[in-house]
Amino acid sequence: MTDRKIYYFDNNATTRVAPEVVDAMVPLLRDHWGNPSSAYRFGSQVARQIEEARAQVAALLNADPKELVFTSCGTESNNAVLQSALATQPGKRHLITTAVEHSAIIKHCEVLRAQGVEVTLLPVDADGMLDLHLLDQSIRPDTAIVSVMWANNETGLLFPIEEIAAICRSRNVPFHTDATQVPGKLKIDVKALGVDFLTLSAHKLHAPKGIGLLFVKRRAKFQPYIIGGHQERGKRGGTENAASIVAFGRAAELAAAHLEEENTRVRALRDRLESTILRTIPNTIRTGPKEPRLPNTSNIAFEFVEAEGILMALDHLGICVSSGSACTTGSLNPSHVLTAMGLKPARAKGCVRFSLGIYNTEDEVDYVLSHLPRVIARLREASPHHAPKSRESKPPADVSSHL
Numbered sequence: 001m002t003d004r005k006i007y008y009f010d011n012n013a014t015t016r017v018a019p020e021v022v023d024a025m026v027p028l029l030r031d032h033w034g035n036p037s038s039a040y041r042f043g044s045q046v047a048r049q050i051e052e053a054r055a056q057v058a059a060l061l062n063a064d065p066k067e068l069v070f071t072s073c074g075t076e077s078n079n080a081v082l083q084s085a086l087a088t089q090p091g092k093r094h095l096i097t098t099a100v101e102h103s104a105i106i107k108h109c110e111v112l113r114a115q116g117v118e119v120t121l122l123p124v125d126a127d128g129m130l131d132l133h134l135l136d137q138s139i140r141p142d143t144a145i146v147s148v149m150w151a152n153n154e155t156g157l158l159f160p161i162e163e164i165a166a167i168c169r170s171r172n173v174p175f176h177t178d179a180t181q182v183p184g185k186l187k188i189d190v191k192a193l194g195v196d197f198l199t200l201s202a203h204k205l206h207a208p209k210g211i212g213l214l215f216v217k218r219r220a221k222f223q224p225y226i227i228g229g230h231q232e233r234g235k236r237g238g239t240e241n242a243a244s245i246v247a248f249g250r251a252a253e254l255a256a257a258h259l260e261e262e263n264t265r266v267r268a269l270r271d272r273l274e275s276t277i278l279r280t281i282p283n284t285i286r287t288g289p290k291e292p293r294l295p296n297t298s299n300i301a302f303e304f305v306e307a308e309g310i311l312m313a314l315d316h317l318g319i320c321v322s323s324g325s326a327c328t329t330g331s332l333n334p335s336h337v338l339t340a341m342g343l344k345p346a347r348a349k350g351c352v353r354f355s356l357g358i359y360n361t362e363d364e365v366d367y368v369l370s371h372l373p374r375v376i377a378r379l380r381e382a383s384p385h386h387a388p389k390s391r392e393s394k395p396p397a398d399v400s401s402h403l
């Protein structure tokens with residue numbers, strides 16, 4: 001890797017580790033490397049730092065520190081909560097989730113299905129929204145858990161988690177939300193939300209990869225997924241990733257402090273980027289509605305061109321963005337999220353996600369806007385699907401809800 005400047009617009013994939021977070025974790029790697037379970041002070045001082053970090057993360061969620069279980073990642077937290085729901089309620093073999101969840105839920109459900117668990121995947125409409133009446137109707141006496149993400153990682157769309165939690169409570173079914181994309185962007189108050197379980201992943205909030213969290217509400221039934229030592233009050237075995245937990249704690253403090261900036265400066269940058277693209281580049285359409293949405297995310301369909309080509313061209317310019325497509329055996333498949341929203345494959349294959357963060361600047365947005373029109377025009381010229389000149393006019397201002 002050269003030292004060339006990177007224009008990073010992929011903060012939903014991962015985030016830069018904040019310098020303050022690096023400073024917080026280095027002493028644990030360099031000096032305080034004892035085992036937190038050891039009886040002597042060289043170990044117990046690490047245990048104390050873990051508990052301080054637990055309190056910092058708990059403050060971000062308005063949770064009791066005892067309700068927090070540190071895991072290895074968001075994927076583990078999501079896996080653990082579904083497994084636990086089935087294990088602690090042996091007579092219940094039905095799960096409800098949505099067709100647009102992260103693969104950490106969807107793929108796990110496929111495995112559970114093969115093991116005889118019934119899974120209801122709730123559909124979404126063209127805006128990516130759920131029908132809460134259908135959710136309510138789908139709950140059965142043998143439903144072990146309902147799991148619905150808070151913010152979609154591809155479109156940024158927000159689901160009404162408080163309302164869903166209320167439905168589940170009224171039906172006496174545990175409720176889990178995957179809130180991985182939320183910290184630092186929306187206020188999180190687990191008490192006000194009324195959720196039983198909630199997933200976070202530290203690398204989405206400027207901490208390192210490989211450390212996650214599962215909030216387990218007091219008195220909620222929970223059985224550990226990783227079985228071993230007594231760590232995490234018996235809820236997750238394995239010697240604690242102390243340096244990363246301390247990093248997570250510091251990042252949680254920063255996330256709370258950045259809430260306002262994400263919702264003002266970052267939102268304004270995202271809006272300028274999005275509206276300028278939609279206004280100046282023909283045949284571009286926002287995927288999903290404008291609101292309710294994360295303040296940092298914009299998913300845009302570039303018609304008559306494939307996202308992979310855009311990504312490669314932007315990569316040459318040092319610009320990092322994501323597509324909503326996954327490459328399998330050389331062919332591009334539109335993501336399950338865009339497919340569930342009913343996007344035609346040709347449009348879904350041209351979707352690009354821009355996800356901003358607190359380190360993005362006006363100049364970086366200008367840089368993207370100065371190159372993108374030419375990149376798209378060049379790719380369209382070379383594309384067999386290229387629109388005839390007569391179609392190179394702008395569609396109506398907002399057609400997202402008619403996709």
Ligand code: PLP
Pocket residue numbers: 012013072073074075076102104149151152153178180181201202203210211212
């Ligand atoms: N859930 C959502 C919504 C995500 O966006 C991600 C990561 O992209 C995950 C879960 C998985 O988190 P991790 O990478 O920590 O396993």
